[in-house]
Every structure is written in structure tokens, then in C-alpha cells.
Amino acid sequence: MGCVGLVNLTSINPHRLVLTNKIYNSRRPSSSMAAIRAESMATEKLGITVEKNPPESKLTQLGVxxxxxWGCPPSKFPWTYSAKETCYLLEGKVKVYPEGSEEGVEIEAGDFVVFPKGMSCTWDVSVAVDKHYQFE
Structure with missing residues (x-):
């Protein structure tokens, strides 16, 4: 399928993706499409789920x-999650080290993050944090 010039941004076919006023068929692999999909997908590392820059519609739907x-200045401290926490970082940069791992998970402003119940970790805050949070 070729490119189409004019695009109605209010009615996008779920099988197509709009990129710079062109429509690409999502059934045909493309490195540009993969990059855009990766931006809106959550990834899991060391038990922590991180979604980079979730759409505002998702944040609104969840009431984030x-x-x-909650916020804190640059610091380093241990933490254990007594319940599952979902949070959205408005500001800051943190590297979270799950207990028993020398590897950390970096989270920063714009990240939507889920920490599992029972996780013990160390927070290494390099840039002051301001976040919305919810425990389940």
C-alpha cells in the first residue's frame, strides 16, 4: 500500500499508523513503526514495569x-513495598536496585511505573522526585 497525502487525525484506522502526514499499513513491518510502538509500550525489568510517556488519555482514564x-530530594534509601504501587513521575530521576541485584532500573519524569507487592529495593534518587502514586 502506498502513502496517502491528507489524513484525518480524528479517525485513525487501528490497523494503520500516522507518521508525518503519511499512512503506513501496520501489517508491513517498519523500523519507524516499531520505534513508535516501543514508546507507548511498557517494559518489565527486574520485576519493575515501566511505560515511557504514556498517552494523556491513559492517565486521565486512570485518574492519575x-x-x-509524594516527593523527595536527592537521596539513597531502602524501601519495601507492602502493596503493589503504581506511580507516575512528574519530575525526577531515580535508579531502583531490587534486593539481591547489582543491576538497577532507571526511571524518570514521564514514566508510568508499577512496583510489585513484596519487592524490597534501594532507591538512589539523583534528581528530586515528584510523583503521583496509588497503592493496591
């Missing part, structure tokens, strides 16, 4: 902006 807020 109404969740309580």
Missing part, C-alpha cells in the same frame, strides 16, 4: 492526576 503526591 487525582492520586496523592
Amino acid at each position: 492526576r487525582n492520586w496523592p503526591k
